[in-house]
Amino acid sequence: MDVFSYKDNILYCEDVNLMELAEKVGTPFYCYSLSYIEKRFMDYKRGFGDSTHLICYAVKANSNLSVLKFLATLGAGADIVSGGELFRCLKAGISPSRIVYSGVGKTKEEIVYALKEGILMFNVESLEELSLISKISRELGKKAPVSFRVNPDVDPKTHPYISTGLKKNKFGLSIQQAMEAYERASYDDFIEIKGIDCHIGSQITEVGPFLDAIGRVKELLKRLKKKGIVPQYFDIGGGLGITYKNENPPTPFEFIQEILKEVKDIEQTIIIEPGRSLVGNSGVLLTKILYFKENSQKAFYIVDAGMNDLGRPSLYDAYHEILPVQRPKDDIRIKVDVVGPICETGDFLARERELPRLYSGDLLAVMNSGAYGFTMSSNYNSRPRVPEVVVKGDRFFIARRRETFEDLVAPEDIPQWMEG
Numbered sequence: 001m002d003v004f005s006y007k008d009n010i011l012y013c014e015d016v017n018l019m020e021l022a023e024k025v026g027t028p029f030y031c032y033s034l035s036y037i038e039k040r041f042m043d044y045k046r047g048f049g050d051s052t053h054l055i056c057y058a059v060k061a062n063s064n065l066s067v068l069k070f071l072a073t074l075g076a077g078a079d080i081v082s083g084g085e086l087f088r089c090l091k092a093g094i095s096p097s098r099i100v101y102s103g104v105g106k107t108k109e110e111i112v113y114a115l116k117e118g119i120l121m122f123n124v125e126s127l128e129e130l131s132l133i134s135k136i137s138r139e140l141g142k143k144a145p146v147s148f149r150v151n152p153d154v155d156p157k158t159h160p161y162i163s164t165g166l167k168k169n170k171f172g173l174s175i176q177q178a179m180e181a182y183e184r185a186s187y188d189d190f191i192e193i194k195g196i197d198c199h200i201g202s203q204i205t206e207v208g209p210f211l212d213a214i215g216r217v218k219e220l221l222k223r224l225k226k227k228g229i230v231p232q233y234f235d236i237g238g239g240l241g242i243t244y245k246n247e248n249p250p251t252p253f254e255f256i257q258e259i260l261k262e263v264k265d266i267e268q269t270i271i272i273e274p275g276r277s278l279v280g281n282s283g284v285l286l287t288k289i290l291y292f293k294e295n296s297q298k299a300f301y302i303v304d305a306g307m308n309d310l311g312r313p314s315l316y317d318a319y320h321e322i323l324p325v326q327r328p329k330d331d332i333r334i335k336v337d338v339v340g341p342i343c344e345t346g347d348f349l350a351r352e353r354e355l356p357r358l359y360s361g362d363l364l365a366v367m368n369s370g371a372y373g374f375t376m377s378s379n380y381n382s383r384p385r386v387p388e389v390v391v392k393g394d395r396f397f398i399a400r401r402r403e404t405f406e407d408l409v410a411p412e413d414i415p416q417w418m419e420g
């Protein structure tokens, strides 16, 4: 399904003309196709067929309330990593009984909040975290549901910053430590063993590393069973990659088919935590060319979106396709750097990119920005964060308004003793 396509040389998101939308909303802004998100979600569901499962959307990828609400209506649960994400999920109507809580550094306050709300389980990442959860659940007189995140030590062959399942990474427990953690938990009256969990990284474009990881966790499950410990859920994490340039990852349907083959001999209910593969290709960042300039070596499109709005190119040297919102009549192409207004050399959206010759005032769509785009944006250089628009068919809705200058300073105060 091509949710972004040209009609009469103008780029559309579904049936919404992005030139007209930019006039209404102003630039820059994010725009997400809900139909695309629905299609991907249903593709995962179709993969599972009749087998019981739970799809816990990884909220960090895109935590806009309308996106969460939309996924909730499709039947999604959530994978969260902070109290803030829990708050968003509850606001969007995601049932706590479908929420798993991951992350290496949960605070006492966050654990209390999640326990009181009655989430499905904590994906515990250290023995100290287990002790804290146990202490809190004792105080609250409420059993805590837990799962342990196992670090299976497999190489997901992705960018080192987003690979998480290697021994040298900070995530999870080694197989041996996990064994110890399960035994300890099984003697604890205030801990309920619910699951087993792993997550090996992100933007993984082959199934092989997932199957390796599952194989290793299955070995552990066998050892646990011998001790009478049988978790109900097996959470295989998220991480399925998407196409940014030439990658050719399996579709969610194909991916789940392969996974199911690997887990057909175990009794646990499968949980997955997809983020990017649900929302990544659903979104664009729309930006306007402010200035064109060139010197003897380089040409630049200076645009009104910067690394604070979309950090992936600067952070990971990530490739995002860039398309003109209005295709020019001629086909003159030039090599340019697309750079933002931030005072940093690392502030670029693309480098040495061949693009049509455009002019100030023209609009660009930075493609495949639906995941880890807005959620990683900041107010650096005191830039208000940009709006987020959701589209379904010919309807659009400003799901988050542009921040104002007042929003920027709202949480701040000046001490009275400076006022003289």
Ligand code: LLP
Pocket (backbone or CB within 6 Å): 058, 061, 079, 102, 103, 162, 199, 201, 202, 203, 237, 238, 239, 240, 273, 274, 275, 276, 277, 312, 316, 371, 372
């Ligand atoms: N579950 C856990 C425990 C995770 O840490 C993550 C992502 C996911 C699920 C979802 O992974 P996904 O399906 O989206 O690959 N900012 C980086 C990506 C960081 C991913 C962090 N963890 C980027 O822009 O590429």
